[in-house]
Amino acid sequence: MADLSESSVEIIPHDPEFIPPENAQVRALEALRTFVADGDECAKWGEDYVQVIGLLRSEDQAIVCPHCQEKTFLDKGDVFCLGEELFSAPPTDIPFIMPCCGAELPMSSVGFDPIVGFAQFGLRISNTNRTLSFEQIKKLGEILGCALTQIQLSDGVSVGPEPDA
Numbered sequence: 728m729a730d731l732s733e734s735s736v737e738i739i740p741h742d743p744e745f746i747p748p749e750n751a752q753v754r755a756l757e758a759l760r761t762f763v764a765d766g767d768e769c770a771k772w773g774e775d776y777v778q779v780i781g782l783l784r785s786e787d788q789a790i791v792c793p794h795c796q797e798k799t800f801l802d803k804g805d806v807f808c809l810g811e812e813l814f815s816a817p818p819t820d821i822p823f824i825m826p827c828c829g830a831e832l833p834m835s836s837v838g839f840d841p842i843v844g845f846a847q848f849g850l851r852i853s854n855t856n857r858t859l860s861f862e863q864i865k866k867l868g869e870i871l872g873c874a875l876t877q878i879q880l881s882d883g884v885s886v887g888p889e890p891d892a
């Protein structure tokens with residue numbers, strides 16, 4: 728049997744500060760469970776402030792400017808500094824000056840490639856190699872009343888908040 732490395736998937740709103748109503752959260756979690764296999768663990772989580780979802784890469788991390796759309800590749804030193812900064816405060820409260828055009832933006836509005844997400848609420852599938860289809864993401868978004876992004880976190884690296892009990 729192939730030794731597949733397992734990962735988890737976070738499904739988060741585009742708007743980092745969006746928190747869906749509790750009943751929509753519950754319905755979305757129920758819908759999510761119908762999209763996955765029996766062994767996949769699904770959960771939802773919510774936090775008091777915006778969380779960082781994902782990891783920066785030391786080799787090929789770029790940031791994308793929401794102001795001028797310019798993509799800037801970061802060297803290792805920049806990635807290290809950015810990593811320290813990212814976890815120093817809620818990312819909505821960290822001002823960041825874009826290297827491309829000098830725009831000053833909250834860290835949570837900076838685009839990352841590969842993606843790093845920012846959210847106060849999310850759905851999670853743990854220990855899975857699965858990702859959701861476009862239609863499934865759209866369906867969950869309809870239930871939650873927001874556009875969603877899916878982020879795959881590889882190799883058992885644990886990031887992001889604890890799921891609700």
Ligand SMILES: [Zn+2]
Nearest residue numbers: 792795827828
């Ligand atoms: Zn820019």
